Amino acid sequence: MLSIPTVTLNDGVAFPELGLGTYKLQGPEGVAAIVAAIDSGYRLLDTAVNYENEGEVGEAVRTAGVDRAELLITTKIPGRHHGRAEALESTKASLALLGLDRIDLSLIHWPNPSVGKYLDTWRGMIDAREQGLVRSIGVSNFTAAMLTELIDETGVTPAVNQVELHPYFPQAELRAFHAVHGIRTESWSPLARRSELLQEQVLQEIAGTHDVTPTQVVLRWHTQLGSTPIPKSADADRQRENADVFGFRLTDDEVSAISALERGRLWDGDPDTHEEM
Ligand SMILES: NC(=O)C1=CN([C@@H]2O[C@H](COP(=O)(O)OP(=O)(O)OC[C@H]3O[C@@H](n4cnc5c(N)ncnc54)[C@H](OP(=O)(O)O)[C@@H]3O)[C@@H](O)[C@H]2O)C=CC1
Ligand SMILES: O=C(O)C(=O)[C@@H](O)[C@H](O)C(=O)CO
Numbered sequence: 001m002l003s004i005p006t007v008t009l010n011d012g013v014a015f016p017e018l019g020l021g022t023y024k025l026q027g028p029e030g031v032a033a034i035v036a037a038i039d040s041g042y043r044l045l046d047t048a049v050n051y052e053n054e055g056e057v058g059e060a061v062r063t064a065g066v067d068r069a070e071l072l073i074t075t076k077i078p079g080r081h082h083g084r085a086e087a088l089e090s091t092k093a094s095l096a097l098l099g100l101d102r103i104d105l106s107l108i109h110w111p112n113p114s115v116g117k118y119l120d121t122w123r124g125m126i127d128a129r130e131q132g133l134v135r136s137i138g139v140s141n142f143t144a145a146m147l148t149e150l151i152d153e154t155g156v157t158p159a160v161n162q163v164e165l166h167p168y169f170p171q172a173e174l175r176a177f178h179a180v181h182g183i184r185t186e187s188w189s190p191l192a193r194r195s196e197l198l199q200e201q202v203l204q205e206i207a208g209t210h211d212v213t214p215t216q217v218v219l220r221w222h223t224q225l226g227s228t229p230i231p232k233s234a235d236a237d238r239q240r241e242n243a244d245v246f247g248f249r250l251t252d253d254e255v256s257a258i259s260a261l262e263r264g265r266l267w268d269g270d271p272d273t274h275e276e277m
Helices: 027-040 054-063 084-098 118-130 144-154 172-181 201-210 214-225 236-243 252-259
Strands: 006-008 014-016 044-046 072-077 103-108 134-140 160-164 184-188 227-229
Touching: 027 044, 027 054, 027 236, 044 054, 054 072, 054 084, 072 084, 084 103, 084 118, 103 118, 103 160, 118 134, 118 144, 134 144, 134 184, 144 172, 160 172, 172 184, 201 214, 201 252, 214 227, 214 236, 214 252
Parallel strands: 044 072, 072 103, 103 134, 134 160, 160 184, 184 227
Antiparallel strands: 006 014
16 A cells, blocks of 8 residues: 655644545545545545535545544535635535544635635634534635735634646745745646646656656655645546655756746636636
8 A cells, every 4th residue: 555645734733745636526436436545545535515525525435444533534615605604504514415523624615805705714614623623724725915814814824725736837936935834735736637738748758767657757746845736536546656656756956847837827717816606
């Protein structure tokens, strides 16, 4: 079984350096894919109310042959549940769907700034943590300005900010802000879903040097940047390939060459303007 190392979050929780994205993993095939990932060594699972698969994630947790205490289940509060009381209700509904008595990491999925409720939502998540419903609390798709507002207004720094991050969009400035504030970066679409990333010549060359695949080069790049990637794969062999990235190390020049692929977001997911309910 693969062993995925952990880092310590600002609340003391040991957090895997790589996890499984579950967007689109649904139904019996979705459960089987998530069980396969757990059985091969994944311990961090990323779901969301809006993925409509919290039931599948919970079933996989109960089916896999691993102690619940070893697993970290992330879910996310959708835009339509913003607000202090609503965030608490959303958390309870997620717990019921997951069939669990605690969520390991709860995130605000998108800030939806025009709605103006992400600060209240954050207060509701602090309540949920105080009530023992959630162990760690964090956010997703937050800018440095939004993070600053949460910290200044509540004194509680998010443990994690899950953001779009891949070689086409390395997020150097936001990662530097996270480092200063002790916020763990998590990379969504780490393989740049729906793109030609894996065909890039520089990745093919570096992969040849280390006798690994371009996918493994990209995921190792994330971990060496200090971010936790959550690649999604429905296939057990690709899941193992994706998690088997801790046996080699990229040089600083290789990390820089991969970061030089920067060209921007995959689609128009700018959190200042893109909103999801
Ligand atoms: N917070 C947010 O706003 C967002 C969060 N997310 C989270 O991030 C996760 C990952 O992002 P996602 O958008 O799914 O994209 P990824 O970058 O993880 O790419 C997933 C795609 O890559 C394919 N793939 C996976 N492994 C390999 C491999 N080794 N070789 C070739 N192809 C591979 C998968 O196909 P196959 O399954 O067939 O292997 C799938 O088509 C999501 O599942 C979700 O949990 C995503 C978007 C936004
Ligand atoms: O996957 C997620 O977490 C999302 O927020 C998605 O809705 C994402 O925005 C997307 O897939 C857009 O095409």
